Amino acid sequence: MTPANTSNAAAIASKRDKRRQFITPEGVDLELAIASSGLRFAALVIDLTIIVLLLIAMTLLTVWMEFGGAGNAAKIIWLLGFFILRTFWFILFELGQRAATPGKRIVGIRVVARDGGRLTADAVIARNLIRELEIFLPLTFLGAGATEDLVGWGTSLAGAAWTLTLGFFLLFNRDRMRMGDLIAGTWVVQAGRARLDRDLGSPSAADEGLRFTDAELGVYGVFELQELERVLRQRELRLIEQVAATIRTKIGRSVHEADEVFLEAYYRQLRARLERGLLFGKRRADKYAKD
Amino acid sequence: MSAALQTPAFSASRFRAEREGDWIAFDALLTRLEKGSAAALSTDELLRLPVLYRATLSSLSIARATSLDRALNDHLESLAMRGYFLLYGVRERRSARLARFFTRDWPAAVRAVWKETVIIALILLLGAATSWLMVANDPEWFFQFVPEDMAGGRTPQASAEYLQSTIGHGKVEDDAKSGLHVFATFLFTHNSRVSIMSFALGFAFGVPTMILEYYQGLVLGAMMAVFAGKGLGVQFGGWLAIHGTTELFAAVLSGAAGLRIGSAMLFPGDTDRLTALAKAGRTAGKVMVGVIIMLLCAGLLEGFGRQLITDTAVRYAIGGVLLIGWLAYYYAPRRGAA
Numbered sequence: 001m002t003p004a005n006t007s008n009a010a011a012i013a014s015k016r017d018k019r020r021q022f023i024t025p026e027g028v029d030l031e032l033a034i035a036s037s038g039l040r041f042a043a044l045v046i047d048l049t050i051i052v053l054l055l056i057a058m059t060l061l062t063v064w065m066e067f068g069g070a071g072n073a074a075k076i077i078w079l080l081g082f083f084i085l086r087t088f089w090f091i092l093f094e095l096g097q098r099a100a101t102p103g104k105r106i107v108g109i110r111v112v113a114r115d116g117g118r119l120t121a122d123a124v125i126a127r128n129l130i131r132e133l134e135i136f137l138p139l140t141f142l143g144a145g146a147t148e149d150l151v152g153w154g155t156s157l158a159g160a161a162w163t164l165t166l167g168f169f170l171l172f173n174r175d176r177m178r179m180g181d182l183i184a185g186t187w188v189v190q191a192g193r194a195r196l197d198r199d200l201g202s203p204s205a206a207d208e209g210l211r212f213t214d215a216e217l218g219v220y221g222v223f224e225l226q227e228l229e230r231v232l233r234q235r236e237l238r239l240i241e242q243v244a245a246t247i248r249t250k251i252g253r254s255v256h257e258a259d260e261v262f263l264e265a266y267y268r269q270l271r272a273r274l275e276r277g278l279l280f281g282k283r284r285a286d287k288y289a290k291d
Numbered sequence: 292m293s294a295a296l297q298t299p300a301f302s303a304s305r306f307r308a309e310r311e312g313d314w315i316a317f318d319a320l321l322t323r324l325e326k327g328s329a330a331a332l333s334t335d336e337l338l339r340l341p342v343l344y345r346a347t348l349s350s351l352s353i354a355r356a357t358s359l360d361r362a363l364n365d366h367l368e369s370l371a372m373r374g375y376f377l378l379y380g381v382r383e384r385r386s387a388r389l390a391r392f393f394t395r396d397w398p399a400a401v402r403a404v405w406k407e408t409v410i411i412a413l414i415l416l417l418g419a420a421t422s423w424l425m426v427a428n429d430p431e432w433f434f435q436f437v438p439e440d441m442a443g444g445r446t447p448q449a450s451a452e453y454l455q456s457t458i459g460h461g462k463v464e465d466d467a468k469s470g471l472h473v474f475a476t477f478l479f480t481h482n483s484r485v486s487i488m489s490f491a492l493g494f495a496f497g498v499p500t501m502i503l504e505y506y507q508g509l510v511l512g513a514m515m516a517v518f519a520g521k522g523l524g525v526q527f528g529g530w531l532a533i534h535g536t537t538e539l540f541a542a543v544l545s546g547a548a549g550l551r552i553g554s555a556m557l558f559p560g561d562t563d564r565l566t567a568l569a570k571a572g573r574t575a576g577k578v579m580v581g582v583i584i585m586l587l588c589a590g591l592l593e594g595f596g597r598q599l600i601t602d603t604a605v606r607y608a609i610g611g612v613l614l615i616g617w618l619a620y621y622y623a624p625r626r627g628a629a
Contacts, residue, residue: 028348080476097325126573130494195362196366229360275302
């Protein structure tokens with residue numbers, strides 16, 4: 001095995017490792033993908049940023065009301081607002097149709113019940129009340145250290161670090177479950193929306209002038225085809241140039257036409273060839289697999 | 292060589308051209324449903340929804356087997372997933388779900404944690420008894436139990452008049468009275484956070500939960516000792532009872548919910564730990580919804596009821612009626628209960 005071969009296999013394996021069987025009553029496996037810890041963290045940061053911005057706006061409002069002479073009402077609104085934001089922000093959004101907070105929506109993930117059943121309100125509440133322990137307790141430690149002289153910086157930092165380890169729980173299991181997920185019986189999975197992009201494979205007149213032989217098409221498999229698709233959809237000129245040059249050297253063709261025209265024609269014909277294989281029950285995973 | 296160009300009877304491109312209309316229609320319906328409610332769709336559209344969903348699932352199966360178009364497969368996968376969660380997500384109307392929660396699920400969940408409730412209640416009482424005895428013997432102990440900002444000047448050194456003013460008897464200046472609202476709100480949010488925390492701490496085998504509940508008992512006992520020492524015990528009891536029966540009950544239930552999770556981790560029973568934990572978590576989640584509702588009631592009683600009703604007997608009556616009401620709601624035998 002060449003190094004490239006193993007890295008390909010590793011990439012495919014890691015992708016499969018994140019897929020979880022999730023069979024609908026119609027018998028189709030939805031193959032949900034577990035959201036990575038990076039995505040989860042990004043979603044959390046977005047949510048916390050929004051919450052902090054709202055808090056700042058609320059504080060400004062309080063100060064303004066205090067000048068207007070309604071100091072106590074303002075204080076009550078602030079206290080209640082803070083409580084509701086920190087306790088119900090996650091709960092209310094995850095109870096919605098899309099089972100995701102704004103942060104989760106932006107990065108394209110959602111909460112799902114692990115057993116495939118419906119996501120119940122008690123599960124959403126259980127998983128989010130645990131946040132009090134995972135996020136807000138460490139923050140409280142830091143806050144206490146910053147405002148009061150009773151505890152030294154060292155103590156409060158140590159407290160924050162110790163409690164933060166609870167938040168890192170999701171790094172230590174394969175399903176990326178927070179402690180809250182464990183209790184609620186939930187998963188967070190990827191739910192990004194894939195746009196229905198144009199069909200690159202429909203036959204085109206350009207194929208008449210630019211035909212590839214079976215031998216020329218036989219050098220690649222599905223993995224390479226889909227990488228080529230990615231390049232073509234991204235439409236990045238430098239990448240297209242590089243890939244076109246690589247393929248031309250590999251199959252021994254000289255430059256006769258524009259890179260994009262060449263690549264699209266090659267993609268169409270390679271796909272037609274590999275899909276024909278699929279119909280006969282042959283799936284060539286990548287260029288190392290036997291044709 | 293020309294074989295590659297012959298279009299076969301079946302090709303992924305043709306398949307897509309044939310079915311694309313359904314996917315686009317399904318996508319549009321889903322987007323509208325996700326934004327609004329089912330009421331936004333006409334009857335025709337609602338009837339088309341499951342048909343389009345099944346068409347999409349069938350397309351997904353075919354595409355997986357025959358198409359190598361990554362973008363197409365990804366789109367169908369995300370469409371099928373969105374459709375699945377929308378169609379199977381909600382099986383009953385929101386109002387029916389709410390009604391079921393209040394009539395069945397909530398009391399049933401509370402009943403299910405009755406053992407834990409008893410344990411936590413005993414711990415709370417033990418804490419209160421401990422600190423009461425200690426503070427009654429030596430008032431200096433008070434400062435070990437009650438933090439400064441929670442005491443609000445209600446220390447053993449305070450005068451009886453001042454103590455009386457804090458519980459709504461005697462003369463209170465208007466300024467201080469409006470300040471009490473803020474203090475009550477602070478206490479409500481503080482108590483809710485403590486309850487949530489004592490639930491969340493159940494994760495560590497329930498030990499911190501029990502410590503927290505014991506500590507709450509300590510604060511309570513110390514305060515009672517201060518007021519009782521100045522001969523205000525009965526009045527303080529009334530001041531506490533009007534909302535306290537609800538609030539302390541809620542605190543005990545939150546601790547019980549936490550303890551249930553801790554005990555499910557230690558003693559999963561017949562199932563594996565993960566399943567036992569998820570099951571306990573759902574019961575505890577229901578209890579916690581109830582706890583938050585109870586704390587809201589307690590907050591309202593604390594913020595308004597206690598300020599408006601200053602007669603000690605009436606305070607006791609309200610507190611007592613509420614306690615009996617909660618107990619009856621949770622534990623009274625009912626028809627159809629499992």
